[in-house]
Structures are given as structure tokens and as C-alpha cells.
Amino acid sequence: MDLKNKVAVITGVSKGIGLATLKLLLSKGMIVVGWGRTKPNIEDKNFHFFRTDIRYFTAVEKSYHKTVELIRSDIHVLINNAGVGFVSRIELADVEEWKEMFDTNVHGLFYCSKAVVPKMKEMEMGHIINIASIAATTGIPQMAGYCATKHAVRGISQSMYKELREFGIKVTTIYPGSTKTNFFDNIAEIDANDNMMMPEDIASTILHVLQTPDNYHHIDIEVRPLRPKGKS
Numbered sequence: 001m002d003l004k005n006k007v008a009v010i011t012g013v014s015k016g017i018g019l020a021t022l023k024l025l026l027s028k029g030m031i032v033v034g035w036g037r038t039k040p041n042i043e044d045k046n047f048h049f050f051r052t053d054i055r056y057f058t059a060v061e062k063s064y065h066k067t068v069e070l071i072r073s074d075i076h077v078l079i080n081n082a083g084v085g086f087v088s089r090i091e092l093a094d095v096e097e098w099k100e101m102f103d104t105n106v107h108g109l110f111y112c113s114k115a116v117v118p119k120m121k122e123m124e125m126g127h128i129i130n131i132a133s134i135a136a137t138t139g140i141p142q143m144a145g146y147c148a149t150k151h152a153v154r155g156i157s158q159s160m161y162k163e164l165r166e167f168g169i170k171v172t173t174i175y176p177g178s179t180k181t182n183f184f185d186n187i188a189e190i191d192a193n194d195n196m197m198m199p200e201d202i203a204s205t206i207l208h209v210l211q212t213p214d215n216y217h218h219i220d221i222e223v224r225p226l227r228p229k230g231k232s
Contacts, residue, residue: 001076001077001125001127001210001211001212001214003025003028003029003030003210003211004028004029004030005029005030005031006030006031006076006077007030007031007032007033007067007071007073007074007075007076007077008025008030008031008032008033008075008076008077008078008079009032009033009034009035009067009075009077009078009079009112009116010022010025010032010033010034010035010079010081011034011035011036011052011054011079011080011081011082011108011112012036012081012082012083013032013034013035013036013040013049013081014034014036014037014038014039014040015038015040015181016179016181016199017081017131017176017179017181017199017202017203018034018036018079018081018082019040019042019199020198020199020200020202020203021079021081021199021202021203021206021207022034022040022042022047023042023203024200024203024204024206024207025207025210026042026044026046026047028207029046030046030077031046031047031048031071031073032046032047032048033047033048033049033050033067033071033075034047034048034049034050035050035052035054035060035063035067035082035112036049036051036052036054036082037051037052037053039051048067048070048071050062050063050066050067054082054104054107054108054111054112055100055103055104055107055108056111057107057111057114060108060111060112060114060115061115064115064116068119074119074120074122074123075116075119075120075126076120076123076125076126076127077126077127077128077129077210078112078113078116078126078127078128078129079128079129079131079206080108080109080112080113080128080129080130080131080153081131082104082105082108083104083105083131083133083149084100084101084104084105085101085105085143085145085146086098086100086101086145086146087142087143087146088142088145089142090144093144093145097145098145101145101146101148101149102145102148102149102152105146105149105150105152105153106149106152106153106156109130109153109156110156113128113156113160116128117164117169120164120167120169121164121167121169123168124167124168124169125168125169125214126168126169126170127169127170127171127172127209127210128160128164128169128170128171128172129171129172129173129174129206129209129210130153130156130157130171130172130173130174131173131174131176131202132150132153132154132157132173132174132175132176133146133150133175133176134175134176134177134222134224135147135150135151136150136151136153136154136173136175137154137175137222153173154173154175157171157173158173161217161219165217168214170209170217170218171219172209172217172218172219172220172221173219173220173221174202174205174206174209174221174222174223175220175221175222175223176197176202176223176224177196177197177222177223177224177225177228178196178197178224178225178228179196179197179198179199179201179202180192180193180194180196180197180198180199181199195225195227195228195229195230196225196228197223197224197225201223202223205221205223209221
């Protein structure tokens with residue numbers, strides 16, 4: 001896809017992978033719209049932000065209509081990046097935290113995708129990128145809820161790409177390993193560190209898949225740090 005002047009929506013743009021991707025796509029001449037609860041400290045004529053709690057479809061619908069009205073263009077790229085995770089043994093898991101993970105990581109992805117797909121079908125082009133996790137491929141002790149949501153993202157993504165490919169719409173899922181973001185702020189057992197991947201690394205992968213030829217489709221990409229524990 002030729003990215004210049006194309007419109008990308010990113011969820012969860014205030015920090016981490018979302019913020020790094022926002023900056024990179026702006027540098028490539030894209031018009032970027034953030035849907036999220038917190039606005040990043042970015043001032044750019046090609047960046048717009050709509051406060052959006054993606055856990056609620058009515059909020060997503062409202063932001064979608066505001067976006068196309070302001071930009072006067074359809075949305076070409078959706079990056080479902082927003083996510084949340086809590087750590088707990090299954091019997092001690094907080095029910096509200098469990099619901100929040102599903103509402104954000106799964107339902108939010110569905111709501112945003114549902115909003116943009118009809119126009120992408122009309123255009124016969126578009127790219128949806130879902131940020132999953134290696135937690136989508138395995139189970140992790142004390143992270144049953146988070147793993148469950150990311151397994152759901154994987155299943156949704158596999159179905160979406162098979163539904164939408166004939167309409168010229170790409171669906172790519174990226175499965176990052178440990179990345180130095182705020183995700184680990186509430187996980188006492190793990191400290192974010194420089195042996196992890198950087199948000200900019202994931203952003204570079206997003207840029208790569210967006211720039212591929214029209215008939216070249218990345219479906220699943222798993223990325224990990226080469227030396228997660230550093231040099232021995």
C-alpha cells in the first residue's frame with residue numbers, strides 16, 4: 001500500500017507500541033487517528049484524537065462517524081493495539097478485572113473491526129492489524145485471563161482474514177514476545193528492561209506489512225527478542 005495521505009486508526013495510542021506506531025506512520029505521510037481513553041502528547045496537523053472507550057460499541061460508532069466526517073475520507077488501516085492484562089491465580093482472579101480484559105482485548109477489537117469493514121469492502125482495499133501476543137500461542141501461569149483473550153484474538157483474526165481476503169482486505173496478526181512497555185508496571189515478577197524488544201521494533205514490523213504489494217499478505221508474524229536474558 002502506498003501510505004501517503006492514507007488514513008490509519010490506532011487504538012491505544014498514548015504509550016508503548018501504539019505511540020511508537022503513531023510516530024512512525026506520521027513520518028511516512030499518513031493521516032493518523034487515535035481512538036483511546038488518553039491522548040498522547042503529540043501535536044501534528046495529520047494527527048487527530050477522539051476519546052474513545054473501546055469497551056463500548058456506542059463509543060466506537062461515535063468515534064468512527066466523527067473520524068470520517070472530520071477527515072472526509074474512508075479509513076484505510078485499522079491497528080487494534082489497545083490491550084490490558086492482569087496477573088492472578090485462577091481462583092483469586094478478580095471478576096471485574098477478568099471482564100475488563102475481555103471487554104478491551106476482545107470486544108474492543110471486534111467493535112472497531114465491525115465499524116471499519118463495510119467501507120473497506122466498498123473500497124475493495126484495507127488492512128487490519130491485530131496486536132496479539134505470544135500468550136495467544138500458549139498458557140502462562142497466573143495469566144489465564146490474558147491468555148484467553150489473546151487466544152480469542154487469534155481465532156477472530158484467522159476467521160477475519162479468510163472472510164475478507166476476497167474483498168482485497170488484508171488481516172495481519174502480530175504476536176510479540178516481551179516488549180519494553182508499561183504492560184509490566186503491574187506485574188511484580190517481571191521488570192521491563194533493555195533485553196526486551198522496544199515498541200519501535202514492533203512499529204517497524206507494522207510498517208513493513210503495510211508497505212507490502214497488494215497481492216502479498218502477511219497473516220501471522222511472531223516476533224521475540226533474540227537474547228531475552230542478555231549475554232551470558
